[in-house]
Amino acid sequence: MNRIRCLVFNAALGPLDYRVPEGIDVEPGSVVVVPLGPRQIIGVVWEAERLPATEVPAHKLRPILQVLPVPPLPTPLRRMIEWCADYYVAPLAAVARMALSSNAALQGGGKVTEYRLTGRENGRMTPQRIQALDLLNGQQGTIRELGEVAGVSEAVLRGMVQHDLLESVQVDSDRPYPEPDPHFVEHALAGAQQIAADRMVDAVLARRFQPFLLDGVTGSGKTETYFEAVAAALESGGQVLVLLPEIALTQSFLKRFESRFGTEPVTWHSSLKSSERRRAWRQVAWGKAKVVVGARSALFLPFPKLGLIVVDEAHEISFKQDDGVRYNARDVAVMRGHFENVPVVLASATPALESLQMAESGRYERLILPDRFGGASLPEIQIVDLREQQPERGHWIAPPLVTALKERLQKGEQSLLFLNRRGYAPLTLCRHCGFRFQCPNCSAWLVEHRLSRRLACHHCGHEVATPERCPECGEPDCLVACGPGVERIAEEVAQIMPEARVALVTSDTLTSPAKAAEFVEMAANKAIDVIVGTQLVTKGYHFPDLTLVGVIDADMGLEGGDLRAAERTYQQIAQVAGRAGRAEKPGEVLIQTRHPEAAVIAALASGDRDAFYAAETEARREAGAPPFGRWAAIIVSSEDEAEAKEAARAIGGTRPNLPDVMILGPAPAPLSLLRGRHRYRLLVNARRTSEVQRVIREWLDQLRFPPGVRVAVDIDPYSFV
Ligand code: ADP
Ligand code: ZN
Numbered sequence: 010m011n012r013i014r015c016l017v018f019n020a021a022l023g024p025l026d027y028r029v030p031e032g033i034d035v036e037p038g039s040v041v042v043v044p045l046g047p048r049q050i051i052g053v054v055w056e057a058e059r060l061p062a063t064e065v066p067a068h069k070l071r072p073i074l075q076v077l078p079v080p081p082l083p084t085p086l087r088r089m090i091e092w093c094a095d096y097y098v099a100p101l102a103a104v105a106r107m108a109l110s111s112n113a114a115l116q117g118g119g120k121v122t123e124y125r126l127t128g129r130e131n132g133r134m135t136p137q138r139i140q141a142l143d144l145l146n147g148q149q150g151t152i153r154e155l156g157e158v159a160g161v162s163e164a165v166l167r168g169m170v171q172h173d174l175l176e177s178v179q180v181d182s183d184r185p186y187p188e189p190d191p192h193f194v195e196h197a198l199a200g201a202q203q204i205a206a207d208r209m210v211d212a213v214l215a216r217r218f219q220p221f222l223l224d225g226v227t228g229s230g231k232t233e234t235y236f237e238a239v240a241a242a243l244e245s246g247g248q249v250l251v252l253l254p255e256i257a258l259t260q261s262f263l264k265r266f267e268s269r270f271g272t273e274p275v276t277w278h279s280s281l282k283s284s285e286r287r288r289a290w291r292q293v294a295w296g297k298a299k300v301v302v303g304a305r306s307a308l309f310l311p312f313p314k315l316g317l318i319v320v321d322e323a324h325e326i327s328f329k330q331d332d333g334v335r336y337n338a339r340d341v342a343v344m345r346g347h348f349e350n351v352p353v354v355l356a357s358a359t360p361a362l363e364s365l366q367m368a369e370s371g372r373y374e375r376l377i378l379p380d381r382f383g384g385a386s387l388p389e390i391q392i393v394d395l396r397e398q399q400p401e402r403g404h405w406i407a408p409p410l411v412t413a414l415k416e417r418l419q420k421g422e423q424s425l426l427f428l429n430r431r432g433y434a435p436l437t438l439c440r441h442c443g444f445r446f447q448c449p450n451c452s453a454w455l456v457e458h459r460l461s462r463r464l465a466c467h468h469c470g471h472e473v474a475t476p477e478r479c480p481e482c483g484e485p486d487c488l489v490a491c492g493p494g495v496e497r498i499a500e501e502v503a504q505i506m507p508e509a510r511v512a513l514v515t516s517d518t519l520t521s522p523a524k525a526a527e528f529v530e531m532a533a534n535k536a537i538d539v540i541v542g543t544q545l546v547t548k549g550y551h552f553p554d555l556t557l558v559g560v561i562d563a564d565m566g567l568e569g570g571d572l573r574a575a576e577r578t579y580q581q582i583a584q585v586a587g588r589a590g591r592a593e594k595p596g597e598v599l600i601q602t603r604h605p606e607a608a609v610i611a612a613l614a615s616g617d618r619d620a621f622y623a624a625e626t627e628a629r630r631e632a633g634a635p636p637f638g639r640w641a642a643i644i645v646s647s648e649d650e651a652e653a654k655e656a657a658r659a660i661g662g663t664r665p666n667l668p669d670v671m672i673l674g675p676a677p678a679p680l681s682l683l684r685g686r687h688r689y690r691l692l693v694n695a696r697r698t699s700e701v702q703r704v705i706r707e708w709l710d711q712l713r714f715p716p717g718v719r720v721a722v723d724i725d726p727y728s729f730v
Pocket of ligand 1: 230
């Protein structure tokens with residue numbers, strides 16, 4: 010009798026055993042459909058010895074219904090899934106589900122019907138049809154996908170099909186992607202680049218697990234250098250995964266990749282259409298998609314012959330996922346490399362302290378690119394002390410920065426102003442009665458977005474139209490914007506230099522890859538004089554004519570008491586500074602601050618990275634913080650305040666008493682209300698060597714909570730709110 014164990018995607022159930030009918034082939038990793046009561050669910054066949062379950066007598070086993078037409082999840086991927094579940098204290102099924110991220114892909118390939126504009130104009134031109142004609146230009150997709158793009162109902166689109174405005178096309182969802190050519194355009198590497206590339210290529214060819222920290226200043230050619238390792242992996246028949254922290258960066262990466270390898274890589278991120286997901290997932294699973302560039306979720310794709318993993322801008326905190334399975338893609342990438350037996354490259358100009366420490370201890374090999382490519386020099390950094398050089402009342406750009414901006418405009422060079430805050434102002438209040446606009450679902454102020462005339466919560470997305478009168482006292486024209494956001498800075502630039510062409514770059518303006526491409530094109534063609542942006546503009550971009558960077562408020566990131574605040578501020582400002590002077594013209598950076606004496610600001614001014622990291626390392630060592638000690642957060646939430654408090658108390662009351670584990674809290678979270686849920690936090694601080702995960706699992710496993718309570722565990726947390 011053929012008994013198999015199945016991991017099924019139902020949080021309430023453990024693994025289940027089934028019978029395999031004669032003549033059907035399954036192996037570990039096979040994706041199957043199994044009966045569960047009257048329903049059918051999807052599961053993955055797992056090695057029974059790795060997945061304990063209660064044995065069911067043979068005569069009670071039900072047969073599996075179907076093996077889905079996809080290759081079994083590869084063994085190294087299954088090992089990584091197990092590791093993730095174990096390390097991040099997450100249910101195995103929740104992690105495994107991330108590997109089956111396209112339902113359509115599991116059902117097989119085949120033809121799909123997509124639609125596109127015919128270019129004709131027939132019938133009645135309703136406003137919706139005009140809107141659709143406008144927005145669907147150059148688009149192709151299913152009716153549902155087009156409906157989303159055009160912002161009209163599916164009925165409108167079906168009407169357009171009938172009137173011959175849209176036509177159908179049959180698309181093979183398993184059509185292959187063009188293959189990148191490792192020799193398409195090869196660049197001669199500079200000395201240090203060549204040395205670094207050789208080390209990576211060696212490891213690729215040897216199919217050896219080796220984490221590399223590719224540590225090169227901004228503009229040193231890290232991308233160009235790891236492209237050599239990508240080429241080597243392609244030549245030896247391997248697949249390559251490149252992780253980027255931000256979808257907005259994908260577009261410029263695609264272009265660079267294409268100019269080196271002759272075709273774009275396959276992309277993977279959350280805003281892919283479902284047909285694109287299906288195609289990408291299946292092509293990856295059959296080893297035909299050679300290079301995938303994607304967001305963190307791409308780590309769970311079922312590559313059968315991975316040859317190399319690259320994590321670009323590896324210090325970025327967006328690699329850390331903060332809901333669902335709370336994992337850090339940078340660390341999971343290293344583990345996937347371990348299980349696949351392939352090298353992993355972490356590239357950054359401002360590595361995380363954790364990564365540097367790994368290099369120090371010899372576990373990662375450090376590859377250093379000390380100079381900018383082509384002789385460009387690093388920009389000169391100056392501090393603007395806001396206590397002495399005050400901006401005009403109600404303004405945020407201090408006189409030295411104003412002067413520098415005007416100079417650039419005169420010379421026809423570009424400037425970049427950085428402020429990590431979307432919208433116009435972070436707080437709006439009534440001058441008459443003092444009313445403040447607050448989110449009903451979160452303990453947060455509503456941020457004014459003046460361009461779209463709304464007040465929005467940046468935590469939950471709650472929005473209201475900006476009212477004419479105060480909702481509390483009814484006074485008209487009494488609302489005051491407090492503090493700056495990028496929209497306000499852009500407005501100020503327009504006041505100072507009305508003739509300047511200003512581009513606002515935030516996630517509100519670069520809403521699609523196409524918009525991002527448009528921005529890059531305009532900036533490269535000198536159609537923009539001043540870029541005003543959030544952290545979105547701090548990384549990756551290479552604009553040769555950009556010679557001035559202004560940091561509006563260097564102190565902003567230092568507030569809030571986050572463990573990594575200083576490191577993050579350092580990284581963000583060093584990265585944005587790195588956008589200046591990347592070609593022949595030298596760059597200049599002005600940093601506005603009220604705390605010029607802060608260690609991080611001083612380090613930026615003197616360019617002494619090593620001193621900053623050394624001081625930061627000591628501080629962490631003393632605090633027992635990562636990478637020297639371990640942190641884990643337990644976050645308790647419920648829509649019912651009392652229930653959340655009670656559950657947090659119950660957890661606190663059963664805390665284990667261990668010599669090398671310190672437990673702080675429970676205390677109300679700084680963001681005590683989030684998306685309508687009341688939140689409490691506990692923080693576990695342990696010695697590096699202690700088995701924090703086991704301690705937490707055993708501690709929480711003995712407790713039972715009401716159904717409305719959610720208890721989340723965050724290992725190596727990045728967010729403390
Ligand atoms: P980083 O990612 O380290 O900031 P980039 O890879 O963006 O640096 O390189 C900076 C610029 O120098 C890019 O325009 C890149 O194309 C160019 N560059 C770097 N190395 C080479 C090389 N070996 N040959 C030609 N161009 C190079
Ligand atoms: Zn909110």
